[in-house]
Amino acid sequence: MEAYSGSMTSSGVSASAHGLGSRDHLCWAYRQPDELSEGVVTFLRLGLAVGQRALYLAQRPAPQLRRELAGLDGLDDLIRSGALEVRPLADQHGEDGHVDADGQLGAYGQATESAVASGFTGLRVAVDATPLVRTPAQREAFGRWELVADRYMIDHPFAALCAYDICAIGDDVADEMACLHPASWGSAPNFRLHASPLADVALSGEVDAFALDMFTLTLERTVPVVPGEDLRVDVRDLTFIDHRGILALARHAHRAGGRSVVLVQPPPVVPSVLELVDAPLVRVEP
């Protein structure tokens, strides 16, 4: 997935929206309701322009959601034709607010296939997921779904914008969620864990002493390890990692019964670190 140079201005999303493609998984940490509208409209408009079906979900009544999308040209026609749908969040994610990754994948997979069957090029969803990440248990469940969704997006025409209200959840939780997306607006997490076509998971950005707690937490929550198997990590877009980060990966794989950690396409900092620490369970693959 492309990295965005997404820049936020006080008025919301600027030209950064250019460069979005049909396969996008974007986190948007917003502060104002009109920032949310602007971002959702920008995101959905880009999908509609390339023939995707658009869906907007939030925990608000449908008439209000339609008002939030007033910036879309021909809104009523889009809704009438089935190219755009707005739906209260509970319909898609269940009332208890704990998402189940497998159930989600089934539902969104079906919706994507149905969009394609109806002649659309794919499905593009914007979700205001704020109510789904209020508690640690919710974040664990939603975090797992984020990674499963990202994996699905690699080879299916499904794109998603996950919006979070920073004022409601706080900066730390916003970072916790943003780091599970290959790109984000409004939040710049130190590292990102997302899907990779080359490995079990991709790790990008920077992992150092100050990012370690969140890195460990995110690994434990979201990155599955198959007992007896290697955990392969695509680190092509990793710019920095220290011994703490590498040892955290090894610990995570080991605790979960995995074999080794294989760092795929490592940046030069990785061999420098491995020369200095004893990490027999970590291998690199050029």
Next chain:
Amino acid sequence: MRTGAAAGHRGFFHETACYGSDDDFVALTVPFVEAGLAAGEPTVLALDRHNHALVAEALGDDLARVIVLPASDQYARPAATIAAFRGLFADLTAEGAAQVRIVGDVPHTGTGALWDPWARYEAAANLAYDDFPVWGLCPYDTRTTPVAVLDEVARTHPRVASIGHGHAGNGHTANTRFEEPAAFLGGRPPAGPDPIESAAPAAVVAAPSPRAARAAVAEVAASTGLGADRVNGLVLALSEVVTNALVHGEAPVTVRAWPSEGRIHVTVTDAGPGPADPFVGLLHRPGAESIGGHGLWFAHQLCHQVRMGRDAAGFTVRLTVWA
């Protein structure tokens, strides 16, 4: 069983000797090497080119039985020297060596190196190698070694060898001028500023996160022409030192960088007193993490030069890499 003067000694037998001629150098070192070979003890030469040629000529075919490590590689940086020798000693003793003998030419001002890091090395070596049965002979050439260096050599070696002329054989005695390494290191004046610090730094980062410090220094390093591996090593070292300053030091923390052609010098200053351990960075000891020793040991492995100093502004770590 260990042979020679070190027989019965436990741990590192650290000996120095002064010589003033090539003949004396040969008289001092060749019997030491030959006795080691005769006893089946692994014997290591880490000598400069001139001294190596002298010993090689005297040993003849026996040279093939000696482990040869060029001094220019082995003595590039003190912390790397310690790490490399410890690895070698561990391997040799694991293979059953009762004693390892080594003759090494330690760099100093007279050979074109800064002495301060090597003075610290000579003191730290007493602890660094003490878990191995090693007899180390560090000969110093009185024709090239400054008097001030010889004075500190005498204070960092617990044993001294003398050349026995005629039939007497070489002498090996305890050195009464030896000082406990921690006391020696604690009494040394702290490292002062690099000359380049009199110019304005190209980058100053106040109260940085390690991430911001890495980004700022990587940016100014781009103008130095240094290779990516050098810059990566520096950035990794810097990240550790800034983390130490934030975790163990006192605010404010300031990073400054002076790039020049083929070199970059970076300082990290915090207002605290710095680590109390005089061996910090040189020895990788258990529990080092809790006092920031882990990060400083990393920094010593990754940079050409690491110096630590205290002044009115607080504690400063100076990191330098060059091409």
